[in-house]
Amino acid sequence: MRKFLYKSVFYITGCLLAFSCKVGVKYERPNVNTPHEFRGAVNSTLQDVSLAQIKWRQFFNDSNLIQLIDSALSNNFDIRIALKNIEIANRSLRINKLNYLPSIEANIGTVNKQYRSDDFYASPSSKWYEKSGEKAPSSLFTYQSQFTSGLEFSWEMDIWGKIANEGDLLKADWLNNHETRNAVQTKLISDVASGYFNLLKLDSQIEVAKRNLRLNDSTLRMIKLQFEAGEITALALQQTESQRLVAASMVPELEKEIMIQENALRILVGEMPNYIVRSDSLHHRLINFQESISLGSPLEIIRNRPDIKSAELVLIAANANMNIHQIMRYPQLSLSGVFGVNSMLPKNWFNIPGALLGGIAGEITTPIFKNRKLKNRYEVAKIERDKEELNFQRTVMEAVSEVSNSIVTVKKQKEQLLLAEQRVNNSELAVKNASLLFKSGYATYLEVITAQSNALKSELDLVELKQKQLNSYVDLYRAIGGGWN
Structure with missing residues (x-):
């Protein structure tokens, strides 16, 4: 009798192993219907290098910024948490590989x-x-x-591939943690660069404010002399003083914003609040961006962008989870x-x-009657898989749109920058002419004040546009899938 039972067990086992296979649907990447090129992009054959393939150390051209990013990648808390998640996923993957062995x-x-x-x-x-x-x-x-x-x-x-599907799920989770870490790094580099450029913008703006304050002081002294000589009224003196106070009030406000921005950058690099070493101004070439560098095709961002790869890995995990729930309905x-x-x-x-x-x-x-729980759980897992496929397609579509937006932003801000530079040159000439005409008696004090006010605003706007242009290059670099390598 005992021999009969042993033979029966081994016979049934052999039959199941002989006819067993990996149950479920094999993952295939869904069709995302990407266009052949980004809207607004101009094809360039001058260089074969894609913007996404350029390492971030080569993209930035400022030693202080590179050192700051290095510190952030080593000490930032989000990066360190992402690395711990990778360790956890790696351990889970090792456990799954050992499930093939008896305990x-x-x-x-x-x-x-x-x-x-x-x-x-x-x-x-x-x-x-x-x-x-x-x-x-x-x-x-x-x-x-x-x-x-x-x-x-x-x-x-594992006659139906349950452990294998669990391995696919865990491997997708492990890879997803790597892509999450890459996405965190990309965002961190972008945030550090944006904060650094904002700091340089504030430095330039406070320099403009102090220079205009000195100009207002000079104008105020001239107005006082004419007032004492009885050539103008007290109203002219008061309005000139008000204009000076507007320029003076900007200085403490900008000093406050500078300190707050320095503290924010220190948090990004995982350090206590302190001074940030930086370049002199925004006038230096801070980014190695060339118009001849290829942007690549929309299909390439699927291979480059961490968020798209992460969305696909979530889809792969959902596909494996669906297979696992299907296997639960089979004999074990x-x-x-x-x-x-x-x-x-x-x-x-x-x-x-x-x-x-x-x-x-x-x-x-084998399950016989489970109140249709197993079937409904499988159907839910199947719907979850379809939902993640839609999320993957949406992520790709949003990424293509984001790249297109970044391209047009870079182009149009370049045009704005040229116009702003002309506006600054014109306003500076207007201040000089207004001052000479006022001394000669051919212009009123209001024209002088107006010219100085316009000059201040145009210079501040120019500085802000330079910062926005730098940020637009960084946004394009991040959107195209660069920054994590």
Whole structure:
């Protein structure tokens, strides 16, 4: 009978293994219908290098900024948390690989004594008391006594590919953590560069404000002399003083914003608030951006952008999860066994071969009636998979649109910058002419004040446009998929 059972178990196991396969739908990347080129992009064949392939150290051309980004990549808390998540995912992946092997546990020692009384349906263990030379008591007699040591193993046979699909899911999660880390790095570099450029903008603006304040002081002294000579009224003196106070009030406001921006940058680099070493102004070439560099095709951003790769990995994980729920509706096979020693008396615990114990069991289970829970869970997993596919397609579409927006922003801000520079040159000439005409009596003090006010605004606008232009280059670099390598 025992041989028949063993043969039956091994026969059924062999049949299942022979006809087993990896159940489920193999993942294939969905069609995203990307266009051939980005809207607004001009094809260039001058260079074969794509913007996304340029390393961030080569993209930026400022040693202070590069050093700041280096510190951020080493000390930023988001980066460090992302690295810990990668470690966790790596450990989970290792656990899954070991699931193909049987688990073995050592039972060092188990003592099992059960006591019963008269009202219990069975009698005391006769052999125990006979061997001990004692008479069984009428209450709380020893009903059962066992002393066991041995090895126990269990093994789940992956006949339908459940462990393999779990491995696909965990591998996708592991890769997703890497892409999340890349996305965090890309955003961190962009944030540090934007903060650094904003700091340079504030430095330039406070320089403009102080220079205009000195010009207003000079104009105010001239107005006071004319007022004392009786050539103008007190109203002219008051309005000139008001214009000076407008320029003066900008200085403490900008000093406050500079300190706040320095503190924000220090947080990004994982350090306590302190001064930020930086370049002199925005006039230096801070970014190595060439119009001849290729932007690549919309299809390439799927391979470059961490957020798109992350969305696809989530889809791969959802596909594997759907397969796992499908496999749960199939028969499952597991093997278990035990080998060791077992006796009723402690003195016979390790009596070889009398106390030897061995056994093996094969178990095939299949769900029959689960109130349709397994089917509905599979259907939910299938819908979740479809939902992640839609999310992947949306992410690609938004990325293509973001690149197109960045391209047109770079172009149009370049045009704005040229116009702003002409406006500054014109306003500076207007201030000089107004001052000369005022001294000659051909212009009023209001024309002088207006010219100085326009000059201040145009210079501040020019500085802000230079910062926006730098940020637009960084946004294009990030949108096209650069910054993580």
